[in-house]
Amino acid sequence: MQKTYSKILAIVIIIANSLLVFSCKKDDNEEPPSFTLNGRYIVTSATFNPTLTNPPSGVDATNALPFLELGLFGATTCDPKNAANTLLEFGDDGKCRLICKNNTNSKVDFSNWSFSNNQITLNNILIANPNYNPANPLGTTCPASATNPTANCPTFSLPFLILSNLEATSATTLKFKSVIPLDLTGRTSNVDFVLEKQP
Secondary structure (H helix, E strand, O other), X not given: OHHHHHHHHHHHHHHXXXXXXXXXXXXXXXXXXXXXXXXXXXXXXXXXXXXXXXOOOOOOOOEOHHHHHHOOHHHOOOOOOOHHHEEEEEOOOOEEEEEEOOEEEEEEXXXXXXXXXXXXXXXXXXXXXXXXXOOOOOOOOOOEEOOEOOOOOOEXXXXXXXXXEEEEOOOOEEEEEEEEEOOOOOOEEEEEEEEEEOO
16 A cells, blocks of 8 residues: 555656646746747756655655656656656647657657746646556546545546746756655655756
8 A cells, every 4th residue: 555655646746847847838928038948858857855854665865756757757658667768748739748758659648737927737637557457447436546546547637736936047957846745644845856858
């Protein structure tokens, strides 16, 4: 059960990363100078700030990337399933996607997005459920969710996520902060993210 909760939380966190990545918006007047937010990004770092004093089992106290890789990135079909091989795309069609860097034909739409007041809102988030076991009976209520985390469903649903404080520090670098959940007991942590835009 603890492993299941950890994976679900990781998924939530990763989505948060992805979201932040897409601090893109439809209003050009709101974009940082000389920076176009639409495109594909790699998460180059995710750091717990401050360092976790009592991290969940198996979670590094400083580096949040492995925690993220257990969830959203791990639920893709990418090989390897890690941050370096997973592109976060903010699409012109209002969709957020995960794309395998070494196989760009492998794509997963996981949310819609909107931007206002320097924050991103991801709505109707639907991602692969890493705990789904096709050998077991299908859950009676699908998709799985935060209120029904153990349901044996192929997908996991989140109503929305909000990320803020986007900063473009160069023509290709995005920095931002976000509060992510560490477990289902309500524990959270601040995380500093750095993303690099890909050609």
